[in-house]
Amino acid sequence: MNKKFFVLGLPRTGTTSLCIASLDIGLKTAHTAYTQSALNTAEFIADTPVFNDYIQLYQAFPSAKFVYLERELAQWVPSVRRLLQRMLPKLQKQGGGFNDTLKRCYFETFPGLNEHLINDDAYLIQCYNAHQKRVESFIEMNSVEYLKVNLSDANCNTRFAKFMSVPSVEIPHVNKRGKVTAWNDIKHPLKVESTRSGKVDKDSALYQF
Incomplete structure (x- = not known):
């Protein structure tokens, strides 16, 4: 079975930066994956559906390793x-609008999301803390190999390189000042497209490996 790494960080924790670093160290990488082909092909996967569906993905890929971004x-x-x-x-x-898998992942991670709650700091913090608690419980219960890292820490490159078993890595800082399009601009032979020519697998069938 191919090596498999899943990034459990929520949106805006540095998932795109980590995916670009993954390309640089030679891994087939997907930032979002909405087809079984993408999930099977990519060796390093972040964002949706991973941050919400990591339990299903672990069941499908029990030898996977995980990175939790804080x-x-x-x-x-x-x-x-x-x-x-x-x-x-x-x-x-x-x-x-968005595909059904993306919608489900966001509404399960941010329950009851609406315009009012978006402006409520306490709600967003509760969502972050609830996600972190679920991830920590999952890691403890399954004894999976994982790295917990904050990309603002000075030693994040060294720790990530060690976890990935490579001599060194340079994690870029992208999508600054609210931008979220850096991954779309990446042209790389190891980049795995999240869809199949714009089409996605049905949400209910995504994990029928």
């Missing part, structure tokens, strides 16, 4: 708020 709440809260404000209209749109 970020200071004072930085994460305003950053994820800007993201959710942009996404909300498409998340709420019936019969369109």
Whole structure:
């Protein structure tokens, strides 16, 4: 079985930066994966559906290793708020907008999400802490190999390189000041597309390996 790494960090914790670093060390990498082909092909996968569906993915790939990305709440809260404000209209749109897997992952991780709650710091912090608690419980119960890292820490490159068993790695800082398009601009032979020519697998069938 191919090596497999799943990134459990929530949006706006540095998932894109880590995916670019993964490409640089020679791994087939997907930032979001909405087909079984993408999930099978990529060796390093982040964002949706991973941050919500890691239990199903672990069941499908029991030898996988995991990276949990942390970020200071004072930085994460305003950053994820800007993201959710942009996404909300498409998340709420019936019969369109984002695909069903993405919608489900966001509404399960951010339950009851609406325009009012997006502006509530306590709600966003509760979502972050609940996700962290679930991840920590999952890691403890399954004794999986994992790395917990904050990309603002001075030693993050060294720790990530050691976990990935490579001599060194340089994790870039991308999607600054609220931008979220850096991955779309990446052209790399190891980049794995999240869809199949724009089409996705049905949410209910995504994990029928």
